[in-house]
Amino acid sequence: MTHDFSGSLMAGGTPTRALADWCAALRDGRPSEAVLRESARHVLDTLAACAAGMRQPLVRAAIELERGINAQPGPVALFGGPERWTVLESAGLMAVACHALEMDDGNREGSIHPATTVVPAVLALGWRQGADYLEFLCAVVAGFEVAVSIAEALHPHASQRGFQTTPVAGVVGAAAACATLLGLDSAGIESAMGLAASASGGLFAYLAGGGNVKKFHPGHAAREGLRAALMARQGAAQGPRGVIEGHAGLLQAFGGLAQWDGSRARERAAPAIVRSYLKPYPCCRHIHPAVDAVLALKAGAAWQAADVAAIEVETYGAAMPHARLPWDTLEVAQLSFPWVMALACADGAVTLAGFSEAARARPDLNALAARVSVTQTQECDSLYPASGPARVTLRLRSGESLSEWVADPLGSADRPLADEALDRKAEEAFGLVFPAAKVQALIGQLRRLEPWPLAELY
Numbered sequence: 323m324t325h326d327f328s329g330s331l332m333a334g335g336t337p338t339r340a341l342a343d344w345c346a347a348l349r350d351g352r353p354s355e356a357v358l359r360e361s362a363r364h365v366l367d368t369l370a371a372c373a374a375g376m377r378q379p380l381v382r383a384a385i386e387l388e389r390g391i392n393a394q395p396g397p398v399a400l401f402g403g404p405e406r407w408t409v410l411e412s413a414g415l416m417a418v419a420c421h422a423l424e425m426d427d428g429n430r431e432g433s434i435h436p437a438t439t440v441v442p443a444v445l446a447l448g449w450r451q452g453a454d455y456l457e458f459l460c461a462v463v464a465g466f467e468v469a470v471s472i473a474e475a476l477h478p479h480a481s482q483r484g485f486q487t488t489p490v491a492g493v494v495g496a497a498a499a500c501a502t503l504l505g506l507d508s509a510g511i512e513s514a515m516g517l518a519a520s521a522s523g524g525l526f527a528y529l530a531g532g533g534n535v536k537k538f539h540p541g542h543a544a545r546e547g548l549r550a551a552l553m554a555r556q557g558a559a560q561g562p563r564g565v566i567e568g569h570a571g572l573l574q575a576f577g578g579l580a581q582w583d584g585s586r587a588r589e590r591a592a593p594a595i596v597r598s599y600l601k602p603y604p605c606c607r608h609i610h611p612a613v614d615a616v617l618a619l620k621a622g623a624a625w626q627a628a629d630v631a632a633i634e635v636e637t638y639g640a641a642m643p644h645a646r647l648p649w650d651t652l653e654v655a656q657l658s659f660p661w662v663m664a665l666a667c668a669d670g671a672v673t674l675a676g677f678s679e680a681a682r683a684r685p686d687l688n689a690l691a692a693r694v695s696v697t698q699t700q701e702c703d704s705l706y707p708a709s710g711p712a713r714v715t716l717r718l719r720s721g722e723s724l725s726e727w728v729a730d731p732l733g734s735a736d737r738p739l740a741d742e743a744l745d746r747k748a749e750e751a752f753g754l755v756f757p758a759a760k761v762q763a764l765i766g767q768l769r770r771l772e773p774w775p776l777a778e779l780y
Contacts, residue, residue, distance in 0.1 A: 332471050332587040340565040341471060342512040343481040345464040345502045352456070353463050353593065360596050364427050366768040367600050367744060368437040369749035371426045371628075373402035374674070377421030377754055380537055380653075384418050398446050398501055399780045400655045402755045409450045413496075413543035416442035421540045423674060424656040425751070428530030428607050429598040431588060431707045432473025432487055433640065436598060438540040440465030443548040444499045445776070454501060454773035463595050468515065469495025470594035472566055472573075473585065474680050477564050477707065479577035481526060489524030489539040490576050494565075496547025497554075514554035515657035518562020519572055521546035534653045537558075592735075602732050602737040602747075603672040606657045608641035610731035611712035616666040619716060619726045627668040627690055633698040634718040635659060645696035650750040652677045664691035667716075704737070710734070 331340045352358070357755075375381055385403070389410055396408035400416055407415065420438040421428050427437045444461045447453075453461075455717055472491035480487055499516035502513040524539040565571050567582040574580045590597065603613055612635045631671040637645075647654055649661035655677045664687045665676040675681060682688075702711050715725040733739045752761040767778065 327364050329705060331467070332475050332566075333584040333589075335582075336564060337471070337582075337584070337587075338512055338564045338568075338571075339508065339514060341468050341498065341566075342508045342515065342750065344467060345498050345511050346506070346508040346597045347598070348460045348464055348502060352460055354562070354739060355771065357463060357593055357596060358456070358459050361462050361466075362769055362771060363600065363741070363744060364437050364595060364598065365441055365459065365462060366748055366765065367425075367427055368420055368441040368769065369401055369764075370748040371423060371438070372416050372420045372442065373543040373755045374751035375422030376400065376402040378419070378422040381415070381419045381422050382536060384541070385415060389413065392558040395406045398450050399446065401576045401779065409446045410545050410549055410687065413443045413446035413548045414541040415539040417447065417544035418537055422594065423568060423604050425601060425604045425747075427471065427598055427600050429470045429594065430607065431477065432470045432491065432709050433477045433481060433707070434464050434469060434473035434491055435540065436466050436469040436488075436492060436495055436594070437462075437475075439488065439496045439543040440469060440499045442540075443496040443544040444503055444777075445547055447503055447551070448499050449780070451503065453557040454756045455776060456771065458776055459771075461499045463593060464502040466598065466656075467495075467593060468498040469667060470598065475566075475573055475579070475582075477520065479579060481640065483576065483578060484526050484577050486524040486526050486536070486539060489543040490522045490572070490659065493518045493521050493543035493547045493550075494572070496544050500548050500551035500745040501554055501574070504551055506551070506555060509553050512563060512565075513559075513561040514551045516552055516563065516565040517559055518547045518550035519561070519565040522572065522576065524685060526643070529647070529657075532654070534651070537653065540762065579626070597735050599731075599733045602739055602743060603662075604656060604674050604677070605662045606644055606674055607731070608644055608708070609621075609659055609662045610639070611671055611710050611728040611731070612637065612659070612714050613662060614728045614731050615712055615714035615726040616663060617670065618728070619714065619724050620670050620764025623724060625716070625718060625724070627686065628718065629718050630667060630690065630716055631693065631719045633667060633690070633694045633716040634717065635663065636702055636713040636715075637696060638702040638711065639698050640694070640706060641712075642698050649682055649691060652679075652682075655682060658691075659696045660691040660694040661687070663694045663714075664688075664742045670682050705729070
């Protein structure tokens with residue numbers, strides 16, 4: 323029996339219980355093969371991001387810090403890393419790695435990166451519990467549904483108040499996913515969600531004040547979501563009912579949305595994981611439609627980066643915090659409109675290599691980035707978040723102007739990333755940490771919709 327999605331789970335008076343019921347029902351009726359296949363694609367993408375992220379200095383520093391705090395090794399391995407940790411530490415460290423290089427997936431309408439919190443938490447727990455791959459995928463589907471449903475209701479209200487929805491909603495999604503894997507009933511899943519909600523948090527202060535704390539947001543969420551599920555199974559701790567919509571719940575506390583009656587819920591026709599995107603470029607998703615526009619212009623005309631006098635980008639309000647960011651560090655450069663536009667214009671591609679220290683020292687890219695301007699337009703605002711549009715205009719030194727409009731970026735549900743492109747992304751990432759012979763085997767294994775033991779991943 324398959325388990326199908328219908329209606330909006332946030333439209334009733336008790337969406338918390340509706341979401342918990344939906345997750346619990348996955349034990350009796352699995353998602354359709356199409357949904358499981360999409361779940362496997364997001365898992366492949368997330369583990370690719372995790373493997374690549376394990377090599378980053380920030381992630382290695384986080385591992386060293388944990389080693390100093392907890393000298394005794396645990397039973398749970400890190401995917402892409404040689405270390406073993408407790409189940410909580412493993413979930414948290416893998417989540418940091420997943421988000422380290424801005425390669426992870428997301429959902430535009432919720433402005434959230436769900437897999438970076440949900441997948442590491444369920445993987446760590448599933449490995450410890452001896453779960454199989456189909457059980458793991460079902461739990462991932464559940465976690466996406468909860469995290470994205472909450473985020474869609476919160477966005478843009480939470481971000482306008484300074485909160486990032488990935489850790490705010492992601493911790494609850496991770497709890498629901500892990501509680502589903504543990505076999506908790508609806509009441510137990512709702513309790514786990516209630517416990518996890520008190521660990522919600524994560525500020526956008528880094529956009530103004532700098533720093534790389536953003537990379538740690540998913541780690542906190544994955545770790546505390548998993549902890550909440552284990553606490554709910556133990557039974558001694560009880561989470562509040564109705565923690566999403568109730569008084570002083572998530573919607574009110576983080577979004578300023580009091581007395582939720584469901585009228586602001588967005589109608590949806592497919593599970594959250596099917597509505598979520600995969601990234602073709604390792605940078606902030608808000609910049610992707612503009613990247614697509616530049617690449618389309620580059621493919622259709624005979625001009626060089628040296629011919630460009632100005633790059634003008636029109637976008638929506640939620641993207642504007644990235645309009646004038648510098649590019650002095652890898653972490654900030656991946657969020658910077660000027661830098662990413664310069665890369666796309668000069669190199670005809672946006673890859674990890676373009677954010678390296680050597681690339682950021684290139685005089686041609688720095689000069690081009692200084693000629694990028696980004697403005698917010700009513701046209702783009704009217705379409706967001708149902709779509710993620712951008713218009714790019716190149717002013718050439720000859721006086722000619724070239725313009726391209728992109729209604730939705732590559733990788734979205736309407737413009738899905740092809741399996742071949744996803745496999746190439748995974749090959750590059752897995753190749754950083756695994757022998758060549760293992761890379762193709764991993765990709766093939768993660769596409770097998772069969773109940774093979776999760777332990778085989780390691």
